[in-house]
Amino acid sequence: GIYVSYQRDTPASYLRKTTAELRTDYDYVIAGGGTAGCVLAARLSEDSDSTVLLLEAGGSELEDSLTRWLTRLPTLTPSLMLLPHLSWQYRTVPQAQAAYGFTNKQIAWPAGRMLGGSSATNYMLYTRGLSTTYDAWAAGGATGWSYADVKPFFEKVEQVIELTPTSATYFQTLTDAFLAAGKFLQRSYSNGRASIGDFYQLSSAMVDGKRWHAGIGYLFPALNRPNLHVMTHAHVTKIEVIADLPVGQNLQDHLFVPVRVTLNTSVSFTEAKVTTVSELLKYALLGTGMLTESVGMPAAGSVKLGDESTAELFLYLLNIGSTSRLYQLISGLSEEAWRRFAPGIYDPSAEGCFIAPTLVYAHARGNITLASRDPFQFPSINPQYLNNDHDVEVLIQGIRLAIKMAMTQPFQALGATYHIPDFHLCAHHPADTDALYGCIVKHIAMTMYHYAGTCKMGRSSDPATVVDPQLRVKGISGLRVVDASVMPAISGGNTMAPTLMLAEKTAVDIRQQHRSR
Numbered sequence: 001g002i003y004v005s006y007q008r009d010t011p012a013s014y015l016r017k018t019t020a021e022l023r024t025d026y027d028y029v030i031a032g033g034g035t036a037g038c039v040l041a042a043r044l045s046e047d048s049d050s051t052v053l054l055l056e057a058g059g060s061e062l063e064d065s066l067t068r069w070l071t072r073l074p075t076l077t078p079s080l081m082l083l084p085h086l087s088w089q090y091r092t093v094p095q096a097q098a099a100y101g102f103t104n105k106q107i108a109w110p111a112g113r114m115l116g117g118s119s120a121t122n123y124m125l126y127t128r129g130l131s132t133t134y135d136a137w138a139a140g141g142a143t144g145w146s147y148a149d150v151k152p153f154f155e156k157v158e159q160v161i162e163l164t165p166t167s168a169t170y171f172q173t174l175t176d177a178f179l180a181a182g183k184f185l186q187r188s189y190s191n192g193r194a195s196i197g198d199f200y201q202l203s204s205a206m207v208d209g210k211r212w213h214a215g216i217g218y219l220f221p222a223l224n225r226p227n228l229h230v231m232t233h234a235h236v237t238k239i240e241v242i243a244d245l246p247v248g249q250n251l252q253d254h255l256f257v258p259v260r261v262t263l264n265t266s267v268s269f270t271e272a273k274v275t276t277v278s279e280l281l282k283y284a285l286l287g288t289g290m291l292t293e294s295v296g297m298p299a300a301g302s303v304k305l306g307d308e309s310t311a312e313l314f315l316y317l318l319n320i321g322s323t324s325r326l327y328q329l330i331s332g333l334s335e336e337a338w339r340r341f342a343p344g345i346y347d348p349s350a351e352g353c354f355i356a357p358t359l360v361y362a363h364a365r366g367n368i369t370l371a372s373r374d375p376f377q378f379p380s381i382n383p384q385y386l387n388n389d390h391d392v393e394v395l396i397q398g399i400r401l402a403i404k405m406a407m408t409q410p411f412q413a414l415g416a417t418y419h420i421p422d423f424h425l426c427a428h429h430p431a432d433t434d435a436l437y438g439c440i441v442k443h444i445a446m447t448m449y450h451y452a453g454t455c456k457m458g459r460s461s462d463p464a465t466v467v468d469p470q471l472r473v474k475g476i477s478g479l480r481v482v483d484a485s486v487m488p489a490i491s492g493g494n495t496m497a498p499t500l501m502l503a504e505k506t507a508v509d510i511r512q513q514h515r516s517r
């Protein structure tokens with residue numbers, strides 16, 4: 001049995017159906033209308049003889065034109081994280097070895113709360129990630145999930161999703177400088193440890209300057225099917241199963257350290273540029289202009305360290321010159337830490353960017369546990385960030401590489417100056433030492449919001465797994481988990497595309513099983 005509760009102030013809504021049309025039983029009940037949930041609901045309801053019920057705790061842009069406007073406008077992405085009706089306002093528990101610069105040592109951990117889930121509130125970057133991730137999944141017991149196995153399902157997603165090169169219209173000069181600096185680094189940097197891989201421009205899930213999300217691409221076009229019923233504001237409070245499984249363990253994430261670079265050329269996203277009357281009018285009247293550009297990460301490069309067979313670090317560009325207090329609020333950084341690490345950030349005209357070294361495969365493994373018997377209470381989230389030397393050391397190398405990038409000719413041509421934060425607790429460390437950079441890492445390393453792994457997929461015989469390679473919960477019949485939590489190891493890249501892929505792949509599996517019954 002699945003237990004559902006409605007919030008008293010917001011009654012459940014049955015999209016495009018009346019209560020009279022609802023059934024008492026369904027072939028499939030999907031808990032959560034997020035990225036994976038929308039794909040599943042759309043694909044499973046393609047079989048007209050199957051009945052599907054999708055339950056979503058949040059609302060939908062179909063019920064509320066303000067939500068539609070807010071979520072579709074790319075520039076507003078960071079603001080969505082502050083709106084509790086659109087974004088779960090989770091926070092980590094205080095971190096023992098990380099988050100020294102965050103209020104109460106807690107890092108903000110938002111997630112999308114509406115049809116479309118996190119794909120409706122995220123930064124829209126679309127990347128399949130490193131193929132080595134999937135080969136490692138298969139080698140570790142997730143049979144059928146090698147890159148060769150999953151590639152056709154990425155291709156299937158790519159027939160549905162609408163993609164645009166990120167920040168290509170107004171901020172391409174900065175992206176080009178970053179890509180050129182990457183080439184420079186490839187040629188010039190060699191300390192016997194790092195080998196610099198490709199740098200490339202990223203794509204965003206956007207069409208005509210507006211966000212694409214899994215609701216738009218998958219669910220909404222299917223809503224008129226008589227066999228698909230969708231309830232919003234329907235909070236699943238309990239799924240009645242009994243099995244002793246390591247649910248909530250194996251939590252992984254991508255952690256990054258933004259290195260602030262100021263520029264003396266007008267090339268970056270600044271508050272002053274995007275909030276002019278002419279830009280606001282352009283957007284209001286024509287739906288064009290700077291407000292339609294995604295603010296975020298237009299480009300990235302990969303780095304191998306030592307003898308590792310795959311990249312351990314990504315270097316991302318964040319094209320943000322100024323954002324007043326917004327990024328401080330959404331991250332949970334204390335005001336003092338923010339001031340010390342990003343000079344000029346409060347000046348609405350400040351030109352600059354961040355070069356963001358990011359851990360691809362952190363060694364830290366965290367957990368999520370229930371904090372209360374009340375299903376409306378947030379769980380206790382403990383990613384245990386940086387609880388090992390490896391993760392700190394990789395990010396120290398990353399800071400050094402970011403500094404090298406800022407010093408390359410393409411960045412210098414834009415008048416680049418990099419800034420080393422002067423946190424009180426780090427003041428006694430000499431300049432340019434691992435001790436200083438390690439101290440900075442412990443202050444400001446932050447999440448890229450790629451939470452994964454808490455229902456690990458793999459061999460049924462493996463005590464660390466929750467689901468088998470068909471994503472069936474071990475020991476329970478008729479229950480699967482299909483979302484980012486089943487990744488045995490975090491994908492080597494942003495997690496939306498892999499989540500869409502794994503829902504596409506599992507939908508085929510479920511439909512085949514249904515037909516053969």
Ligand SMILES: Cc1cc2nc3c(=O)[nH]c(=O)nc-3n(C[C@H](O)[C@H](O)[C@H](O)COP(=O)(O)OP(=O)(O)OC[C@H]3O[C@@H](n4cnc5c(N)ncnc54)[C@H](O)[C@@H]3O)c2cc1C
Binds near residue numbers: 081499
């Ligand atoms: C702020 C942010 C920025 C990100 N940026 C990027 C990016 O640029 N590129 C990228 O690739 N990835 C990005 N990610 C990560 C990516 O979006 C997620 O990994 C992916 O969307 C997760 O999909 P999912 O289906 O597992 O979960 P979600 O899409 O989060 O869906 C879960 C759904 O379940 C609903 N739900 C939760 N609890 C209940 C309940 N009890 N009852 C009913 N419904 C419930 C939620 O409201 C939500 O709709 C970002 C994530 C965030 C949060």
